[in-house]
Amino acid sequence: MSKVSKVQGRAVPVLGDDIDTDRIIPARYLKEITFTKMGDYPFFDERFNADGSQKPHPFNEARFQGASVLIGNVNFGCGSSREHAPQALMRWGHPTQPGIKAVIAESFAEIFAGNCVMLGIPAVIASKADVAALQKIANDDPQTVFTVDTSSMTVNAGPLSIKVSMPESRRQALVEGTWDSTGLLMANADKVKATAAKLGYMSGFTN
Amino acid sequence: MAKNTLYNKVWGAHAVAQLPTGQTQLFIGLHLIHEVTSPQAFDMLREKGLQVAYPQRTFATMDHIVPTLDQARPFADAQAEQMMQAIERNAKEFGINFYDFATGRQGVVHIIGPELGLTQPGMTIACGDSHTSTHGAFGTLAFGIGTSQVRDVLASQCLAMDPMKVRRIEVNGSLKPSVTAKDVILAIINKLGVKGGIGYAYEYAGSVFDTMSMEGRMTVCNMSIEGGARAGYVNPDETTFAYLKGREHSPKGAAWDKAVTTWRGLASDKDATYDDIIQIDAANIEPMVTWGVTPAQSVAVGDSLPDPAQVADAGERGSLETAYKYMKLKVGQKMTEVAIDVAFIGSCTNGRIEDLRAAAAVVKGHQASKSVKAFVVPGSMQVKAQAEKEGLHEIFKAAGFEWREAGCSMCLAMNPDQLIGDQVSASSSNRNFIGRQGSPTGRTLLMSPAMVAAAAITGHVTDVRIL
Numbered sequence: 001m002s003k004v005s006k007v008q009g010r011a012v013p014v015l016g017d018d019i020d021t022d023r024i025i026p027a028r029y030l031k032e033i034t035f036t037k038m039g040d041y042p043f044f045d046e047r048f049n050a051d052g053s054q055k056p057h058p059f060n061e062a063r064f065q066g067a068s069v070l071i072g073n074v075n076f077g078c079g080s081s082r083e084h085a086p087q088a089l090m091r092w093g094h095p096t097q098p099g100i101k102a103v104i105a106e107s108f109a110e111i112f113a114g115n116c117v118m119l120g121i122p123a124v125i126a127s128k129a130d131v132a133a134l135q136k137i138a139n140d141d142p143q144t145v146f147t148v149d150t151s152s153m154t155v156n157a158g159p160l161s162i163k164v165s166m167p168e169s170r171r172q173a174l175v176e177g178t179w180d181s182t183g184l185l186m187a188n189a190d191k192v193k194a195t196a197a198k199l200g201y202m203s204g205f206t207n
Numbered sequence: 208m209a210k211n212t213l214y215n216k217v218w219g220a221h222a223v224a225q226l227p228t229g230q231t232q233l234f235i236g237l238h239l240i241h242e243v244t245s246p247q248a249f250d251m252l253r254e255k256g257l258q259v260a261y262p263q264r265t266f267a268t269m270d271h272i273v274p275t276l277d278q279a280r281p282f283a284d285a286q287a288e289q290m291m292q293a294i295e296r297n298a299k300e301f302g303i304n305f306y307d308f309a310t311g312r313q314g315v316v317h318i319i320g321p322e323l324g325l326t327q328p329g330m331t332i333a334c335g336d337s338h339t340s341t342h343g344a345f346g347t348l349a350f351g352i353g354t355s356q357v358r359d360v361l362a363s364q365c366l367a368m369d370p371m372k373v374r375r376i377e378v379n380g381s382l383k384p385s386v387t388a389k390d391v392i393l394a395i396i397n398k399l400g401v402k403g404g405i406g407y408a409y410e411y412a413g414s415v416f417d418t419m420s421m422e423g424r425m426t427v428c429n430m431s432i433e434g435g436a437r438a439g440y441v442n443p444d445e446t447t448f449a450y451l452k453g454r455e456h457s458p459k460g461a462a463w464d465k466a467v468t469t470w471r472g473l474a475s476d477k478d479a480t481y482d483d484i485i486q487i488d489a490a491n492i493e494p495m496v497t498w499g500v501t502p503a504q505s506v507a508v509g510d511s512l513p514d515p516a517q518v519a520d521a522g523e524r525g526s527l528e529t530a531y532k533y534m535k536l537k538v539g540q541k542m543t544e545v546a547i548d549v550a551f552i553g554s555c556t557n558g559r560i561e562d563l564r565a566a567a568a569v570v571k572g573h574q575a576s577k578s579v580k581a582f583v584v585p586g587s588m589q590v591k592a593q594a595e596k597e598g599l600h601e602i603f604k605a606a607g608f609e610w611r612e613a614g615c616s617m618c619l620a621m622n623p624d625q626l627i628g629d630q631v632s633a634s635s636s637n638r639n640f641i642g643r644q645g646s647p648t649g650r651t652l653l654m655s656p657a658m659v660a661a662a663a664i665t666g667h668v669t670d671v672r673i674l
């Protein structure tokens with residue numbers, strides 16, 4: 001499991017509060033039984049008209065192609081628990097583009113942030129003013145390299161260096177490389193058994 | 208930090224260990240899966256050569272993708288058929304209980320859990336679906352998870368979790384006639400906002416919930432997530448026990464008595480402390496309708512649409528402007544002037560028998576407007592059977608409503624039930640997000656099943672009290 005202590009890359013601003021996971025990936029693409037092609041679909045209905053022509057959206061703009069840091073606003077990723085949403089962002093433009101490897105926002109919906117960590121994607125929180133400043137830098141000079149550092153919990157972009165936050169346990173999981181939790185959970189199988197044995201419903205309340 | 212709450216007790220009983228990250232390893236008592244968010248998790252297990260640790264604690268059904276008109280196999284949609292075959296194969300290969308059509312117990316996952324008595328007080332419940340919060344109605348700690356977490360539960364029956372804070376939401380007093388559980392939760396979300404619940408479990412309390420039916424409590428807990436709270440619960444009481452008694456998976460005989468004794472001890476103590484407490488006066492709650500693109504963008508049915516210029520916060524103002532643009536509605540317009548094209552009664556929010564009874568009571572003796580396509584989708588095969596026993600389907604059909612098979616249907620429209628173009632739906636579901644009901648320009652108005660029925664009859668949003 002790789003340690004995620006630093007993500008570097010260009011950034012794409014996606015403006016607006018309450019951007020839900022239905023907008024990040026419309027439900028019809030959830031019919032696929034693997035995540036492999038999800039990278040073709042992020043923000044699909046916001047990017048394309050029914051006839052296939054493009055709508056204005058940062059993910060369509062040439063200058064943001066190849067970006068790997070997404071900057072959102074309030075309550076990013078709310079709604080459906082679909083992991084397809086961070087999967088689609090992470091795989092955006094694969095294999096020629098790196099995909100989204102870190103997300104910065106004023107706040108995140110809980111399930112989305114948790115899903116990001118499970119995939120090794122830092123989802124870090126910055127103040128309203130800092131998010132606005134970062135979005136402006138990305139917009140004014142899309143070539144700027146952003147550094148999301150989960151060791152120092154800072155984001156650097158051009159002249160700007162700001163403090164960001166995320167729940168400490170999630171930060172630990174990323175920097176220690178234990179964000180894929182399956183192994184950790186399985187290692188405690190005996191303790192799991194002991195906990196389960198004390199729960200009445202596990203025996204149907206018969207003992 | 209909350210103390211002596213049901214949340215604390217359930218969390219404590221299920222805490223296995225502290226992980227090196229500082230997270231808690233939490234045992235999951237009941238794991239529910241459906242066809243959409245599970246196939247990738249089983250593939251991950253196969254890739255790693257892992258088994259399902261506690262197969263008897265996972266229950267599967269299919270709901271999101273199933274057509275509600277013609278369920279003959281193979282499904283007309285090849286992708287849907289492939290997804291069905293995947294869950295059938297996975298359930299068989301890993302030895303998982305599977306409520307498919309043949310069992311007569313298939314349905315929306317959050318409807319069948321309670322209906323079968325699988326959902327019991329004091330459990331931790333997880334499902335790859337955000338509306339898992341529904342099960343909190345029974346005094347459980349129930350929350351939605353992503354697919355990688357589905358894999359974790361399958362492999363270990365556990366999740367790596369951070370603790371939540373607890374906010375008690377007290378609604379006291381009497382609800383006005385025709386104000387339903389749906390209106391209560393829409394009013395709560397309107398007050399606290401769609402992100403107000405981030406980091407919290409909501410404890411719903413007060414006289415309104417004390418006297419509310421289990422089905423009403425499920426409607427409320429279901430939409431906790433729409434207020435940002437990953438979990439929401441009601442303390443178990445006699446209403447809870449009466450609902451569970453005699454259900455298929457409920458304990459029987461001496462085990463039942465023992466279970467009830469255990470369950471009684473779970474409720475939050477009198478001296479419990481909370482991270483936050485909110486009080487709401489029941490008498491102020493009106494029948495609610497959403498007009499925008501988040502579940503908080505709602506008004507009382509008799510009101511006019513709000514003016515963004517009056518909103519100080521720039522972000523919130525922006526959200527309102529986005530909503531107006533998408534919904535093609537006008538500032539100051541009366542909610543009851545908004546015409547509808549489609550009326551949908553169903554979903555895990557309002558697809559249970561009491562919902563269908565309430566809608567049928569409104570419909571009886573009326574006709575759906577010629578301009579409205581109206582349809583009813585029972586939440587499960589058992590709900591459908593019960594409704595037919597009561598003759599509700601005849602009432603709906605006589606009024607021009609279609610009567611369908613069980614499934615998620617137009618709640619999320621990843622099946623043939625979809626809006627076309629910029630149609631407006633009156634919907635008893637839970638999300639009015641942009642594009643949610645299958646058309647990228649489709650528009651959704653959320654309301655109670657009785658209000659959907661009223662709108663279907665008149666062709667526009669209607670106060671069910673003056674129909």
Ligand code: SF4
Nearest residue numbers: 338554555615618619
């Ligand atoms: S009815 Fe709607 S909200 Fe409920 S599980 Fe199905 S799609 Fe999700």
